[in-house]
Amino acid sequence: MKAFFLLVFILLSSCISSNSYASEQAEQLFNQLKPSLYQIKLIDKASGEKSSIGSGFQISRDGIIATNYHVISSYALHPKKYRMEYLDNQGNKGGLSLQSVDVINDLALVKRDIDQEMAFFQLSKTTPQKGEELFSLGNPHDLGMIVVPGTYNGLKKESFNERIHFTGSINSGMSGGPVVNKQAQVVGINVATSGNSIGFLVPHDKLVSLYQDFLKAAPESIEEQMAQQLMSNQDKLMTAILNSSWQVRQLGEQGNIPIIDVPFIRCWGDSNADKADVLILTAVANCSLDENTYLSSHFFTGSIEIEFRTMQAKDIGANKFYRLYQQQISHAGAGNRADKENVTEYQCQHDLVMPDNQTINNKTIFCTRAYKKFPDLFDIIYLAASIDRKKQALVSHFTIAGVSKRNALAFTRQFMESVSWK
Amino acid sequence: MEIESTEIENMKSGTEKAITREIIIEEISRNYKLLHRYKLSQQQIHIGRDYHNDIILADPHVCPSHLSIELVDDQWKITDNQTMNGSFIENIKEKKHLANNHVVHDGDVITLGKSQLRILFTDHPVEPTVVFSPFEDVINLMRHPIALLLSIMLFTLITAGIFYLNTPKEINFSQLLVPTVSMVLGFAFWPAGVAFVSHLSRHDARIMAQLGVSFVFFNLMWLSDFLENILIFNSASGSIIPLFFMFISIALAFSLFWLNGYIGFHMTAKRRIIVAASMTALLFGGSYLVQYSNKPEFNPRPQYNATIMMPNFLMTSSSSVDEFIKGSEKLFEKTKKEALK
Numbered sequence: 001m002k003a004f005f006l007l008v009f010i011l012l013s014s015c016i017s018s019n020s021y022a023s024e025q026a027e028q029l030f031n032q033l034k035p036s037l038y039q040i041k042l043i044d045k046a047s048g049e050k051s052s053i054g055s056g057f058q059i060s061r062d063g064i065i066a067t068n069y070h071v072i073s074s075y076a077l078h079p080k081k082y083r084m085e086y087l088d089n090q091g092n093k094g095g096l097s098l099q100s101v102d103v104i105n106d107l108a109l110v111k112r113d114i115d116q117e118m119a120f121f122q123l124s125k126t127t128p129q130k131g132e133e134l135f136s137l138g139n140p141h142d143l144g145m146i147v148v149p150g151t152y153n154g155l156k157k158e159s160f161n162e163r164i165h166f167t168g169s170i171n172s173g174m175s176g177g178p179v180v181n182k183q184a185q186v187v188g189i190n191v192a193t194s195g196n197s198i199g200f201l202v203p204h205d206k207l208v209s210l211y212q213d214f215l216k217a218a219p220e221s222i223e224e225q226m227a228q229q230l231m232s233n234q235d236k237l238m239t240a241i242l243n244s245s246w247q248v249r250q251l252g253e254q255g256n257i258p259i260i261d262v263p264f265i266r267c268w269g270d271s272n273a274d275k276a277d278v279l280i281l282t283a284v285a286n287c288s289l290d291e292n293t294y295l296s297s298h299f300f301t302g303s304i305e306i307e308f309r310t311m312q313a314k315d316i317g318a319n320k321f322y323r324l325y326q327q328q329i330s331h332a333g334a335g336n337r338a339d340k341e342n343v344t345e346y347q348c349q350h351d352l353v354m355p356d357n358q359t360i361n362n363k364t365i366f367c368t369r370a371y372k373k374f375p376d377l378f379d380i381i382y383l384a385a386s387i388d389r390k391k392q393a394l395v396s397h398f399t400i401a402g403v404s405k406r407n408a409l410a411f412t413r414q415f416m417e418s419v420s421w422k
Numbered sequence: 423m424e425i426e427s428t429e430i431e432n433m434k435s436g437t438e439k440a441i442t443r444e445i446i447i448e449e450i451s452r453n454y455k456l457l458h459r460y461k462l463s464q465q466q467i468h469i470g471r472d473y474h475n476d477i478i479l480a481d482p483h484v485c486p487s488h489l490s491i492e493l494v495d496d497q498w499k500i501t502d503n504q505t506m507n508g509s510f511i512e513n514i515k516e517k518k519h520l521a522n523n524h525v526v527h528d529g530d531v532i533t534l535g536k537s538q539l540r541i542l543f544t545d546h547p548v549e550p551t552v553v554f555s556p557f558e559d560v561i562n563l564m565r566h567p568i569a570l571l572l573s574i575m576l577f578t579l580i581t582a583g584i585f586y587l588n589t590p591k592e593i594n595f596s597q598l599l600v601p602t603v604s605m606v607l608g609f610a611f612w613p614a615g616v617a618f619v620s621h622l623s624r625h626d627a628r629i630m631a632q633l634g635v636s637f638v639f640f641n642l643m644w645l646s647d648f649l650e651n652i653l654i655f656n657s658a659s660g661s662i663i664p665l666f667f668m669f670i671s672i673a674l675a676f677s678l679f680w681l682n683g684y685i686g687f688h689m690t691a692k693r694r695i696i697v698a699a700s701m702t703a704l705l706f707g708g709s710y711l712v713q714y715s716n717k718p719e720f721n722p723r724p725q726y727n728a729t730i731m732m733p734n735f736l737m738t739s740s741s742s743v744d745e746f747i748k749g750s751e752k753l754f755e756k757t758k759k760e761a762l763k
Contacts, residue, residue: 376758
């Protein structure tokens with residue numbers, strides 16, 4: 001949660017460093033590649049003005065252009081409201097049609113009509129070496145096509161869906177642009193930045209498989225394709241979580257909580273033990289999946305947040321302790337952003353629940369909302385507050401976005417059974 | 423001093439019985455509230471603005487010697503002294519007409535200037551005696567200074583307790599005092615206001631009774647709140663407890679308004695019920711409307727009941743994980759149905 005990556009086209013960033021050799025090489029590459037580079041624009045039909053911009057690059061001689069899904073997401077969800085347009089290096093404009101998407105890896109294939117065969121980018125067959133120099137291409141802030149040299153730093157650690165860690169400045173508007181090696185082969189696609197020259201790329205093999213699947217059979221409906229991708233991704237994620245070991249760890253003096261031992265869920269902790277005037281001593285551990293899936297600017301999914309909290313009354317009675325405790329658990333909210341168009345309102349139930357091992361007695365709240373466009377996917381909020389000790393409390397809470405009912409219930413059951421008093 | 427004038431109007435029998443020498447003249451307001459009552463036993467009665475009249479009216483639209491009523495042949499007869507603004511007779515049998523030479527019937531109302539006089543004979547029927555209702559005893563108990571003090575003290579203690587429990591910081595006595603006292607004064611505003619209105623409308627203010635009754639009910643409302651919390655804490659979602667307590671609080675509000683009306687104003691039982699019911703409807707309907715109009719079109723936050731209490735209040739046994747999961751399963755069906763709409 002703390003290292004939250006903003007999408008390239010949202011965030012602005014700084015500094016381009018280069019040496020003269022690199023810039024010479026970069027210029028050469030740029031001149032060689034620029035005929036196959038495009039700026040991709042979404043034009044709002046009613047106003048006739050662009051509503052979002054990004055970059056793209058041609059990957060086949062018949063006019064297939066690769067870009068980010070998030071560049072064209074508005075068109076994918078509202079094809080009637082927008083149209084897509086490209087702008088090439090000579091200033092020519094033309095329409096585009098959407099062919100296929102991969103929402104999980106933030107990729108999209110669009111197509112321009114061409115009269116004659118054109119030059120296109122070669123996709124690399126190998127992955128780069130750590131430290132290898134790469135060149136990111138794109139059109140930041142609508143300022144014109146640029147090339148940014150940078151370094152390949154392997155895959156991002158602890159990510160569920162692989163991203164390349166690229167040390168180089170990627171800026172808003174460069175989304176969807178290619179990153180090439182010295183042989184001018186595409187090794188990644190610009191997708192996100194977390195500032196200070198830390199950029200993230202989608203590995204080229206995701207694009208290769210998307211393109212090959214597309215050549216085999218083009219999707220009939222983009223929405224159905226997205227639904228399938230979301231469904232199978234959550235299945236993969238939840239299977240990995242449910243099949244991993246859940247280690248018992250102590251929280252505070254008395255609480256036992258599960259820590260899910262998978263690299264892509266990372267935990268942080270905090271407590272107020274240093275403050276003298278608090279009425280309740282609190283220790284918090286929260287764990288989360290550091291990535292989520294962008295569906296539109298109002299709708300994200302795929303996130304997981306888990307939070308545990310122990311509380312111990314200090315100098316106050318049980319009655320006051322429980323009052324303040326209630327205030328603490330009254331405001332649980334969704335872990336992902338979603339709006340009326342995409343989800344229903346939450347439906348909740350609550351009950352007093354004691355697991356069969358009788359180690360804890362909880363007031364347990366479970367809420368869910370359904371996705372409107374992607375049937376059988378749900379957001380979940382779970383919160384359990386212990387009510388069996390007078391001046392101690394253990395709160396266990398999680399939110400999951402975009403899971404199937406079966407996975408949600410399996411996770412909930414396992415979670416409920418693994419939180420207890422010591 | 424007060425008399426239900428409209429009632430008497432309706433009860434007028436219309437039969438003309440033997441006229442006695444004594445006559446009652448009531449000065450009444452435009453909405454038939456009694457202002458003064460005179461019982462006279464002379465043959466001739468003079469009414470007007472100057473000081474040799476038997477009944478002196480301060481109304482500037484009344485002439486100095488406006489009219490006289492005289493007993494002739496066992497009948498009272500009105501003589502208008504050719505006044506500027508005239509005198510008129512009104513009763514339930516006849517239309518409003520000039521009063522000159524009119525033979526007075528029991529219950530007739532004479533309009534002169536902007537004043538109204540009602541004439542009654544000694545055999546005019548009166549309403550049956552109103553028995554003290556059992557409420558009177560209860561009200562007397564509640565308005566007793568000791569009882570009143572106790573209920574206000576109880577209210578104060580509960581209020582201070584709630585402030586104390588809800589403050590997430592350490593808090594000292596004086597920090598508690600200010601919000602508590604303002605809360606108590608705020609709540610005292612209601613009975614004081616009712617007493618003031620009844621005073622304005624020429625009823626007895628009875629402020630002690632109003633205060634006593636109101637604070638007892640405020641305490642009952644705290645109690646119902648507390649019971650509601652205990653029951654909600656001990657029950658699963660989907661129970662009827664919130665609905666039940668909704669009815670309890672409506673009933674409490676209605677009873678309070680009814681008693682406020684009973685203490686402060688003279689009105690028929692039916693009218694009192696209507697007034698109390700409409701005030702209750704205004705209170706609950708109003709707050710419902712406010713809530714409804716503030717409700718966003720789409721709420722991205724979950725709405726759940728987080729009531730928890732310390733283990734001493736735990737009275738039920740808990741469900742198992744299986745039962746809870748089964749309950750959660752139903753939510754998926756519900757939201758999915760919603761999504762497909």
